[in-house]
Amino acid sequence: MKSQRVLRAPGGLSFRLDVRALAVVVLLLLVALTGSVLLIGTGDFPIPAGDVLRTLVGGGKPGQEFIVTELRLPRVLVGLLVGASLGLGGALFQSVSRNPLGSPDVLGLNQGATAGALVVIVLFSGSATQVALGALAGGLVTGAAIHLLAWRQGVHGYRLVLVGIGVSAIMTAVNGFLLTKADMVDAARAVVWMTGSLNGRDWDQVRPLFALCAVLVPLVLGNARGLRMMEMGDDVSSALGVRVERVRLLLMVSAVLLTAGATAAAGPVGFVALTAPQLARRLSRSPGPSLVPSMVMGAALLIVADWASQRLFGADQLPVGVVTGVLGGAYLLWLLVTERRAGRI
Structure with a gap:
């Protein structure tokens, strides 16, 4: 068959x-x-x-309706959106770098987002919204730094991974330094956030992450054909009409935004971006980015x-x-x- x-x-x-x-x-x-x-x-x-199921369709008891719709449903939706964002972001990085180790966990994006959140927690004692914005900004800055450092007439896969590992080590050291400067309350709060958790997530995390996915997912899928062509090499894909550098930059920015947005919503949840694309490719046996x-x-x-x-x-x-x-x-x-x-x- x-x-x-x-x-x-x-x-x-x-x-x-x-x-x-x-x-x-x-x-x-x-x-x-x-x-x-x-x-x-x-x-x-x-x-x-x-x-x-009855409560989700509006037929539950009042107590169950409150527990389901106000307490537990937002947590589950955040989990679904975070997992989907990390899975898609990891697939993009692995496809662009043509390396199974090319994931946000290895490249240092999670550590960069963590650094942004720690700056807000330790130096400014910011609110949950400010911490999320700090994580998003940290992820974007780290992604831009990795791209600039890895650029040399294009972005080569192994060079991207090696630069990312170096940036990851630097950001890990920065995070350790920030923790040593924090007082006990802020340090405890930072450590809890750094673990990566869905506890306490509500509709305030669902809405912005859903909006981000609603914009980026169609954009990424619309460029899936170009990404598939790029896996054959830049010269071949250029000959087939793909604007390689434009598509690569667009997809890398999308991957950084997806990863940073997921980290801002739930903290640095480790290794989902690494394992999900590999498991999906092995199950589907698809030669493309899956x-x-x-x-x-x-x-x-x-x-x-x-x-x-x-x-x-x-x-x-x-x-x-x-x-x-x-x-x-x-x-x-x-x-x-x-x-x-x-x-x-």
């Missing part, structure tokens, strides 16, 4: 449908939605899945990780960033061993 089919539309138009990738996306959507319902029902006041599967995989990973942490350790006891960090770290070690055996590093 072929994994791809060509569909023809009236007027002579045709497009290629990857059946396996579509099946993977549908399956991951079901996992993400099922996990979301279970996560909404998990907590100090458990709610059966059937009651959660943008939509990566996005859905990121959402499913984060929701399942948060549900597992609550089921195993109780509500609000273990931040989701700890779970993704442990799982992602193990995956990174496996990826390094695999790449070394293949002779690519």
Whole structure:
């Protein structure tokens, strides 16, 4: 059975449908939605899945409606949006750099966003909104610095990764310095934020992140064809009519914004951007960047990780960033061993 089919539309138009990738996306959507319902029902006041669904469509009891719509639904929506943003951002970085290690975790974008948040927390004792804006600004500045330092008649994949590792080390040192200058209250607040968590997230985090995704996701998917061409090399893609540097810059800026926005909403949730694109590509067996599967995989990973942490350790006891960090770290070690055996590093 072929994994791809060509569909023809009236007027002579045709497009290629990857059946396996579509099946993977549908399956991951079901996992993400099922996990979301279970996560909404998990907590100090458990709610059966059937009651959660009835409440979501407006047929729940008043107490359940308050718990679901005001307390737990925003948290789940933030988890879905953060996971999708990190999955898509990681897929873009890995495709542009043509390197499975080219993710925000390795390139230092998370550390840069953390530095921006720590500046606001430690030096200005800012509010939650100001901390989010500081994280967004830190991510953007770090992304711009990495691009400028890696630029040399274009951005080469391994040079981008190496520069990112160096910037990551610098920003980690800056973050450590900021923590040593903080008082006990601000230091405790900073450490909690640096862990990466969905605890306490509400509609104030949902709306701006949803607006950011509503703008960037169609923009990225609209340039997916150019990104697929670029994976064959700059010369080949230029010969096929792709404006390589323009598309690369546009997609890198989009990836930085997605990563910084996700970090601003939930803190630096580790390794989702690294693992989601790789798992999505392995499941779909797609030769291209697998943008939509990566996005859905990121959402499913984060929701399942948060549900597992609550089921195993109780509500609000273990931040989701700890779970993704442990799982992602193990995956990174496996990826390094695999790449070394293949002779690519």
